[in-house]
Amino acid sequence: MKAHTLSVLVENRAGVLSRVAGMFSRRGFNIESLAVGTCEVPDMSRMTIVAIGDDAEVEQIKKQLNKLVDVIKVTDITDVENVGRELALIKVNTEPGGSRAEVMQIADIFRAQIIDVAAKSLVLEVTGDSGKINALENLLRQYGITELVRTGKIAVVRGGKGLKSSK
Amino acid sequence: MKTGAKILIEGLQHEGVEVIFGYPGGAILPVYDELYNSRMKHILVRHEQAAAHAADGYARASGRVGVCLSTSGPGACNLVTGIATAYMDSIPVVAITGQVPTALLGNDAFQESDITGITAPITKYNYLVKDVADLGRVVREAFYISGTGRPGPVLIDLPKDIQNAGLADETPLPEHVALRGYQPTYRGHARQIDTALRMMAEAERPVIYAGGGIILSGASQELVELAERMGIPVTTTLMGLGCIPCDHPLNLGMLGMHGTCYANYAVTDCDLLIAVGVRFDDRVTGRIEAFAPGAQIVHIDIDPAEIGKNKPIDVPIVGDAKTVLQAMIQRMKPPGARGKWQDQIRVWKEKYPLQYREDGALRPQYIIRELSDLLKGEAVIVSEVGQNQMWTAQYFCFKKPRTWITSGGLGTMGYGFPAAMGAHFAQPEVPVFVIAGDGSFQMNIQELGTVAQYNIPVKVVILNNMYLGMVRQWQEIFYDRRYSYTELPSVEFVKIAAAYGIDGVRVETCDEVLPAMKLALDTDGPFVMDFRIEREENVYPMVPAGAAINEMMQGYMK
Ligand SMILES: Cc1ncc(C[n+]2csc(CCOP(=O)(O)OP(=O)(O)O)c2C)c(N)n1
Numbered sequence A: 001m002k003a004h005t006l007s008v009l010v011e012n013r014a015g016v017l018s019r020v021a022g023m024f025s026r027r028g029f030n031i032e033s034l035a036v037g038t039c040e041v042p043d044m045s046r047m048t049i050v051a052i053g054d055d056a057e058v059e060q061i062k063k064q065l066n067k068l069v070d071v072i073k074v075t076d077i078t079d080v081e082n083v084g085r086e087l088a089l090i091k092v093n094t095e096p097g098g099s100r101a102e103v104m105q106i107a108d109i110f111r112a113q114i115i116d117v118a119a120k121s122l123v124l125e126v127t128g129d130s131g132k133i134n135a136l137e138n139l140l141r142q143y144g145i146t147e148l149v150r151t152g153k154i155a156v157v158r159g160g161k162g163l164k165s166s167k
Numbered sequence B: 001m002k003t004g005a006k007i008l009i010e011g012l013q014h015e016g017v018e019v020i021f022g023y024p025g026g027a028i029l030p031v032y033d034e035l036y037n038s039r040m041k042h043i044l045v046r047h048e049q050a051a052a053h054a055a056d057g058y059a060r061a062s063g064r065v066g067v068c069l070s071t072s073g074p075g076a077c078n079l080v081t082g083i084a085t086a087y088m089d090s091i092p093v094v095a096i097t098g099q100v101p102t103a104l105l106g107n108d109a110f111q112e113s114d115i116t117g118i119t120a121p122i123t124k125y126n127y128l129v130k131d132v133a134d135l136g137r138v139v140r141e142a143f144y145i146s147g148t149g150r151p152g153p154v155l156i157d158l159p160k161d162i163q164n165a166g167l168a169d170e171t172p173l174p175e176h177v178a179l180r181g182y183q184p185t186y187r188g189h190a191r192q193i194d195t196a197l198r199m200m201a202e203a204e205r206p207v208i209y210a211g212g213g214i215i216l217s218g219a220s221q222e223l224v225e226l227a228e229r230m231g232i233p234v235t236t237t238l239m240g241l242g243c244i245p246c247d248h249p250l251n252l253g254m255l256g257m258h259g260t261c262y263a264n265y266a267v268t269d270c271d272l273l274i275a276v277g278v279r280f281d282d283r284v285t286g287r288i289e290a291f292a293p294g295a296q297i298v299h300i301d302i303d304p305a306e307i308g309k310n311k312p313i314d315v316p317i318v319g320d321a322k323t324v325l326q327a328m329i330q331r332m333k334p335p336g337a338r339g340k341w342q343d344q345i346r347v348w349k350e351k352y353p354l355q356y357r358e359d360g361a362l363r364p365q366y367i368i369r370e371l372s373d374l375l376k377g378e379a380v381i382v383s384e385v386g387q388n389q390m391w392t393a394q395y396f397c398f399k400k401p402r403t404w405i406t407s408g409g410l411g412t413m414g415y416g417f418p419a420a421m422g423a424h425f426a427q428p429e430v431p432v433f434v435i436a437g438d439g440s441f442q443m444n445i446q447e448l449g450t451v452a453q454y455n456i457p458v459k460v461v462i463l464n465n466m467y468l469g470m471v472r473q474w475q476e477i478f479y480d481r482r483y484s485y486t487e488l489p490s491v492e493f494v495k496i497a498a499a500y501g502i503d504g505v506r507v508e509t510c511d512e513v514l515p516a517m518k519l520a521l522d523t524d525g526p527f528v529m530d531f532r533i534e535r536e537e538n539v540y541p542m543v544p545a546g547a548a549i550n551e552m553m554q555g556y557m558k
Helices: A016-026 A055-067 A099-109 A130-141 B004-014 B026-037 B048-062 B074-088 B115-122 B132-147 B160-164 B190-202 B212-217 B220-230 B261-269 B321-331 B339-351 B364-375 B387-395 B416-426 B445-453 B469-478 B493-499 B510-522
Strands: A002-011 A030-038 A044-053 A071-076 A082-093 A113-118 A121-128 A145-150 A154-157 B019-022 B041-044 B066-070 B093-099 B125-128 B154-159 B206-210 B234-236 B251-254 B272-276 B296-301 B315-318 B380-383 B432-437 B458-464 B503-507 B527-532
Touching (some): A002 A016, A002 A055, A002 A154, A016 A030, A082 A130, A099 A113, A130 A145, B004 B160, B019 B048, B026 B093, B026 B154, B026 B160, B048 B074, B048 B093, B048 B416, B048 B445, B066 B074, B074 B093, B115 B154, B125 B132, B132 B154, B190 B315, B190 B321, B206 B220, B206 B261, B212 B321, B220 B234, B220 B321, B251 B261, B261 B339, B272 B321, B364 B387, B364 B458, B387 B458, B387 B469, B416 B432, B416 B458, B445 B493, B493 B503, B493 B527, B503 B510
Parallel strands (some): B019 B041, B019 B066, B093 B154, B206 B234, B206 B272, B458 B527
Antiparallel strands (some): A002 A044, A002 A071, A030 A044, A082 A145, A082 A154, A113 A121
């Protein structure tokens, strides 16, 4: 079992997300995260899907994705040099004069931004790979995390070439 | 101005649609009003499920796209079983449903249901049309997607205001279908084909395992030619029956759960399995690890996702069966001698033929055999689901593709009778027989009204055992004869038919079988035969669930 990162170009149309998500649940495939948004081609969207399975399973996932009429191209970039990032927003309890300084120090080390300050809490914005975000989350837990949102991973292949948009 | 309804009907005409099976209602009224002016044939069924099955039966018998039509909500939902049936067997059907006006979508409006959501897992693609300007393109795409590549059902959901909305008259239909996300592969990879051919020439014990993909692709002739020239025996799936004549010396018959012993033995012992247009379904393979355990496997299929799905494949070839087999015939090399393998198969065939007790009692196998001898392959045979289906698959001698129509993947009881109505419109000159169980026939028995109204000459053979026979068989074998809710009381089907103005006979002895069938053939119009068969006759051979396919229960042996 291994996490695979799939970069999937799809038609930018109503219903595409539910078709993709539905295919995963229907066939019992494990999806770790799915992030979707517009991309460099005006009427297409790019999804970054992190799926977990053995080789045969991931092969099936790719084939079943390709079968969807709205899916234009599927690229498995797991074994290609790529950079992947997630964004997380974390709301942490802080005591003025006490834990607040510690949390700000931790944020600094992780190069997280503080994007909101209230009397007894801070909101941190952090980007990085999942490992980094997990580490930050673990460190902050002792102070009390009241809310946490993660985007799911997005990724691009390193170097000058883009992923071509034809099948 | 041209309304959406008119654009739809013109689109259907442009696709060459001959007949629509449908049922009206509030949300599809504008389309029905347009049909009133049209020359297109519309058959009013008695239940929308039958419309979907009839469109499917038409598609299977003709090779063209079948069309069904319903209103929104309950009408659309009644199509669902039929759409799922077509999906599982890769049958090209376009289903058109009315929908509440766009302004009410998502409002739980009267007779609203999210039919595109409901059918997403059972259609190849579906559309909810929200702009009349898209409609012409949508109709073209729907037929294109449905009928090409690996065929399948496509649904078009059409809100009522879109049916009424006007578009300037001169709006032309789009010339081409351009779908960048849908480009099926038809030609097989040349090097893979050569590898497969080398293996086929060298193998000592090869078997071809052919399925519904051969029928869909129209590749029967190529299959038989390749098998003959390479001297390779052929076994077919339930869906593949008819792709090689049953009496062809290389034919092994059907494999799998109720397949012939010799087909199952041959597959278990082969050293090369050439799988064409099949999907290694569990009813075929039994315990998958023990399926063709010593064989290298070549798999030819138009759907890449089928290759390697259930079983690792040595030589995958993605492509259309006909195109790939043609390429194989052109490039093949003569095989080595395979006398020993042919001898072995002959021994199996002699030792383990299909057999049943011939003691004068009215048994279903006898009835199917008589029908087969009478019709000599010149008929379309449509089955229901259960024992009736398996006995027909085993004992009817199919000689041509598209003469055998059955719900294989979904196994839908109630499929056969309405599918037979559809088949008639595809092959109007050919007799169409339905082989039914008393249970299945009662699932869409209301279609007697349709065949009566349009005088559709479907001949119904009811193998009446007053049981849900196949389920009873499992209860007998695996549940210690505890027949929990599988007994059906006797029904006088001839009287029911008579109430619709349809002729019929009840048959209780072997002597009456042939005369009843001849009477059916001589009757101009539908006909119902109620055969009172031995109630506890079983289907054998049988591979118990979870067993390897060579671990068969034999049943009766002479
Ligand atoms: C719609 C549907 N419901 C239930 C089943 C499960 N099932 C499979 S075979 C069978 C019995 C069929 O009985 P009948 O039509 O009388 O045919 P027989 O087996 O007696 O030939 C049943 C209930 C099914 N295949 N389809």
